[in-house]
Amino acid sequence: MEATKKEDIKKGPWKAEEDEVLINHVKRYGPRDWSSIRSKGLLQRTGKSCRLRWVNKLRPNLKNGCKFSADEEKTVIDLQSQFGNKWARIATYLPGRTDNDVKNFWSSRLKRLARILHNSSDASSSSCFDPKPNKGKNVKPIQSQSFGLVEEETRASSATTSKILPYSSPLSDQVDDEALIRSPELGIKLENHQPFTFGTDLDDPFFYDILGPADSSEPLFGLPQPFFEPSPAPRRFRHVSKDDEESDVFLHDFPADMFDQVDDQTRSP
DNA sequence: AACCATCACAACCGCCCCATA
DNA sequence: ATATGGGGCGGTTGTGATGGT
Numbered sequence: 425m426e427a428t429k430k431e432d433i434k435k436g437p438w439k440a441e442e443d444e445v446l447i448n449h450v451k452r453y454g455p456r457d458w459s460s461i462r463s464k465g466l467l468q469r470t471g472k473s474c475r476l477r478w479v480n481k482l483r484p485n486l487k488n489g490c491k492f493s494a495d496e497e498k499t500v501i502d503l504q505s506q507f508g509n510k511w512a513r514i515a516t517y518l519p520g521r522t523d524n525d526v527k528n529f530w531s532s533r534l535k536r537l538a539r540i541l542h543n544s545s546d547a548s549s550s551s552c553f554d555p556k557p558n559k560g561k562n563v564k565p566i567q568s569q570s571f572g573l574v575e576e577e578t579r580a581s582s583a584t585t586s587k588i589l590p591y592s593s594p595l596s597d598q599v600d601d602e603a604l605i606r607s608p609e610l611g612i613k614l615e616n617h618q619p620f621t622f623g624t625d626l627d628d629p630f631f632y633d634i635l636g637p638a639d640s641s642e643p644l645f646g647l648p649q650p651f652f653e654p655s656p657a658p659r660r661f662r663h664v665s666k667d668d669e670e671s672d673v674f675l676h677d678f679p680a681d682m683f684d685q686v687d688d689q690t691r692s693p
Numbered sequence: 694a695a696c697c698a699t700c701a702c703a704a705c706c707g708c709c710c711c712a713t714a
Numbered sequence: 715a716t717a718t719g720g721g722g723c724g725g726t727t728g729t730g731a732t733g734g735t
Contacts, residue, residue, distance in 0.1 A: 456721095457720095458720075458721075459719080459720060459721085471720065471721075472720085472721075472722090475720095475721070475722085479722095509724065509725090510723090510724090511723075512722075512723060512724085523722095523723070523724080527723095527724070527725080531725090531726090
């Protein structure tokens with residue numbers, strides 16, 4: 425019986441007819457009672473699937489197929505530094521964008537950065553980056569492991585360069601197993617405790633260009649107001665304490681267009 | 694033209710919280 | 715008090731498009 429029910433559930437890409445049914449349902453009952461869509465036999469989709477389709481694709485005023493503007497990029501980067509990976513919350517500041525959009529944007533940027541850093545270091549030996557996203561959870565957050573180590577190493581090598589690295593992390597002091605799960609995109613392997621050294625050349629000016637401005641105390645830009653009022657206290661902050669909400673920072677002081685700059689540098693001979 | 698790498702996006706999964714029976 | 719189902723959210727995966735070699 426259960427198995428039969430499960431087999432009835434349709435997955436994969438949505439057809440126009442299904443969209444139409446879903447839109448009609450929302451017109452009639454509003455964006456709720458998702459599970460009733462299946463129980464009424466309107467669609468063979470789960471309530472979750474219906475809700476996701478509506479929120480991410482069918483909802484009015486979505487900026488579908490429209491790339492993030494420079495302003496939106498700045499907003500995401502700054503809000504991520506403030507809220508951490510609270511994509512739904514961040515999305516409330518971006519009219520027409522969904523949490524999925526923001527998440528995808530961030531993820532692709534992070535992968536891009538990982539690739540850039542990977543290429544900038546000696547790919548053959550010292551890098552601890554895995555180009556493939558890490559499937560397991562056995563990773564440490566970038567800032568507490570990698571950049572922390574970079575900081576230490578940099579301090580050791582040069583007393584004058586430590587100011588450039590704003591990544592001293594509360595996480596290093598407050599070790600939180602759950603927090604360690606986060607930021608898996610760069611695929612740093614826990615069992616691989618090699619420090620992330622950008623090759624051997626810490627004096628490479630390119631290295632510091634990547635990390636952004638030396639003075640990290642200044643905000644990069646003013647925050648926009650949320651498009652619609654975000655819930656005063658998010659329903660929950662899974663895995664995140666109030667402290668590390670602020671510490672869940674990777675691109676803290678990265679200029680919004682740094683990827684372009686970095687890309688330019690890596691492209692030019 | 695063929696191949697490969699990368700990007701962008703859609704969709705699913707698993708976990709969690711909350712309301713309700 | 716607790717079991718359960720619905721819904722929200724973050725993480726992950728799969729795939730088509732695109733650009734470079």
